[in-house]
Amino acid sequence: MRGNIVVVGAGYTGMMCAVRIAHRTRRDRDVAVTLVNPSDRFVERLRTHQTAAGQELTVHRIPDILDGSGVAFRQGRVTGIDAARRCVTIDGADELHYDVLVFALGSRADTTLVPGADDHAFTLDEPQRFAARLAEPGVRTVTVCGGGLTGIEAAAEIAESRPDLAVTLVSRGEPGAMMGERGRAYLAKAFERLGVTVRAGEGVAKVLPDGVELADGTFVQSNATLWTAGVRVPDLATAAGIGTDRAGRVVVDENLRSTTHPDVFAIGDAAAVRQAWGEVHGTCQSGIPTGAHAADNIVRLLRGRPLKPFRFGYFHQPVSLGRRDAVIQFVRSDDTPRRFVLTGRAAVRYKDAVSSSPIPLFRMSKRFNVYPYLSKGGRTTR
Template sequence: MSTTHHVLILGAGYAGMAAATQLAARTRKADVHVTLVNAQERFTERLRLHLTATGQRVAELDIPPLLERTGAHFVRGWVTAVDAHAKTVRIDDSRVLRYDTLVYGLGSVTDTAAVPGVEEHAYTLDGDATTLSDRLARLGGGTVVVVGSGLTGVEAAAEIAERHPELHVVLVGRQDPGATLSAKARSHLRAALARLGVRVIGGTAVTKVLPDGVELADAQTVAADVVLWTAGTRVSPLAAAAGLTVDDRGRVVTDSTLRSMSHPDVYAIGDAAAIRQGYGVLHGTCQSGMPTGVHAAVSIARTLRGRQPRRFRFGYYHTPVSLGRNDAVVQFTRPDDSPRRGCLTGRAAVWYKETVSASPWPTYRRMTTMPSSGVFWPRGGRFTRLRGDAR
């Protein structure tokens, strides 16, 4: 009878890739089989989807090469079901994969179901960023409405306006752009949008997406040739269907070590997890996602050595926002993500953002060669070391 311990990691986003590479490195000499499952072979850099959407080239990162010489195995397939009782996962080609420990990191996608017309008439930055790029290139003129005034919407609106000055860009959202930033950072952000010619309609919601525009809460209609939807996210219903305890958004509720509250052989990471810290529940970002993946890997490695996993602790450090290719703002934050007084703007912010948000490839490569006594991972723009007692 095999004594191999099978760890199955679902989702190869920032968190899942971090979990796979680090766990494989930490269990290289143990009888542990690490398998990473993802729907496609290409690694999606979500931080750069606004570049893809405007026809700019980004690095081509494929998952199998990222996993070379790590000891982790890759399986391509859509996850269609999780059986938490039988400890199996079914993928779309009818294969059934079994596990002893599951790392659930299926992430989130843009919520296109909450408002009528989004599915039929709007683009998102999830799977059709390239399609949006082609559409924008063919327009030649007209109006693009970006719905969602959060940071994703701001970055997308600025990028489109800069890349396509022939287009009229309108940014619509419930909040004013940069509402969570300090006064100085917010002022710079809004000035940059004005310089790029982006019209801002704040303090209102889109209630319906039409074939030729959007309808606002006050019944006003804004005409559009293209609508880009960035307002809100949703997670896969698979966790709830599997019987895992989830919150009202469908995210797996974890204990302080990132284990599922209802199924301790399941860890949840990244956007798919409802991870509570002293200041509240983490919101999904690369900044917090990669540390959750690393922590899950460290916890699993500790457990396999007969030790107890440690409590996950995380504090935010910054909020970088690109405003086209030649401008940006970086808001430094307190651990609870509230703004500090300090911020960077202009070229200094561009340099900073490109440095700390660089391709994750070198980071994953570093993880494959780290000694088991410690690991570094990007935490809010810095590299943070886990002490040797984290083994």
Template sequence: MSNNEHRIVVLGAGYTGMLAAIRLAHRTRRAGVRITLVNPSDRFTERLRMHQLAAGHTLVDRSIPALLTGTGIDFVQGKATAIDPGARTVDIDHGTATLDYDTLVYALGSATDTTRTPGADVHAHTLNSPQAATDFAARLRDVAAAGGSVTVCGGGLTGIEAASEIAEAHPTANVTLISREEPGAMMGPKARAYLHRALDRLGVTVRSGARVTKVLPDAVELDTGALVASDLCLWTAGVKVSPLARDSGIAVDDRGLIAVDSTLRSVSHPDIHAIGDAAAIRMAWGEIHGTCQSGMPSAQYTADTIARLLRGKPAKPFRFGYFHQPVSLGRRDAVIQFTQADDTPRRACLTGRAAVLYKETVSGSPVTMYRLSKRMNVSATLSKGGRATRRPAA
């Protein structure tokens, strides 16, 4: 390695880390930059499809080194276990290897949190990894064959998609979706009504307005005192992030997300850029919540910003607005709620076969973007939020 090379280390090869690394490689190909991508697994996880895997469908096996072919990016398989922001080093697997960096991109993402409800960490499954989803699918086959009960806890988009997929693929299972709020509460009336008709058609029982207080081996307990039979429980409520940033002395918010400025750089260590679920990002209209829809634009922006900084140009503030809420309802149905920049619903929505095609395009777009980004600057941003993001966040 030349002493003049600028060393960039990207932690995490999920949706955001992959795009940041590949786009950086293209944008800095003549700038004397060495990029290293670090991830515990050498397989790329399509988080948008984990509910399909949980229902027993087979997904394409994607190799991270294969996706990086032709980029010049060094791939290190291992887990980042410590960061020394002063020395600008990252320890891999508790000191097995150490990487030096000049610029660090922190893209470790988030996972479902099972620690806040008693029994969830012992008796509930998650979609936190392909292995977790596969383990759930194996158990689901036996439960469905016996006509058993399946509970999906959490009525957000992930819970809705999982309950729909499970019910469609295993009609002999009794599927119950448990949620504090009405499923689809974030949608407009038309899309929400369509969603509920689809759940009814698939035979999903909805228990809304209730909070799960305990997960038992054969039931979930609600705050009303009721017990819901559960031979198999899937937990999709609540998120947590890696403690690595906090443990390394990087400024974080009360959830452990890295506190960033308007250019997505750490407020305590400007040579660290945080993207996706790992960053506490605020727009003038409010705080961004972690989704692939917001994560991919933050990765695109950060790659472009680092390239600008290396050329001695100033960084422009990050701008983003939500555009849609795509929800699959099994393999043959879907609903797409179009939104304002702050994720509140517009009047327009898309349903049925057209929505299925739309959702499949959305789910497949990251891998397509990685391939295109090796040779051209393609955009992952559907909306920059309009006027609402032209003024600084409060």
């Protein structure tokens, strides 16, 4: 059993995968696990909307989380992958060789979708920059572009934290369209209470320095524009010749293994994962299980055992509406809404438990094989 495992990206999925491999191979001296990330700070993406609204959150350092796990941390940005030589280039200079590569770089906001977004809009990839903009004198109007769960949480958080600001949410469709009727109705009442103006059915055509232009030509003034509509995956895998889809995600088989390079596994937002009911979309809820499953399959690979297919089903859509309100839409395995919805203070506690769970999960995984699945989908995944 020999293996040099390199995990690229220390988000929720990469962290889960690295810690789990190290724990399961802790007695094997010929196995080394290295986790590579540009920053030594662990980003809680489930809370970036809080940071964007100007809230101070606890800082978690990656070396502290990894302490005692057996995972070696390498701080640096992966700038290239040589799939033929099995190595990654770090910061354009140093090379790190691998026997198995785990591609866990996640995704970033796609600001190439409309003109001006890349130049004039902020994203939750750098929430501190947006928070600094909100703190500047003269900022009175904020526009959040995108009616998905990320945009909903950001608009509500900003409106609650900064009631002096006029917050507008622009969405091509109805905000929270993936939720059921009761969930959407509760969401609409929350926006009304918080004073968030919703412009639904009017997609953004252009982002300007002082506002956004809608598809019908309407101009919406905005001193600070936050872009949450769409994501993209870094093109490192595509550039390396690893098979990817149109969105740049690594195409994987049922074992989360690249269909073109068997020494590469891909997890989380960076992987095109399909189940019997359809395609898995990028969330922490699905990402952490892919990290755990890939780790188990890599250990099976090292030990010469058959790999097992990934099975997953969704369970819920937890949405915070500021610090004092939330809505939890429970769903079927394919992420379609069920009738049951949790709201109010109970939903706040539920959502906080969900957002707080990953780091304790990583720490537990240094000692135990923790299974981070709320649902494996039952019959719908077979």
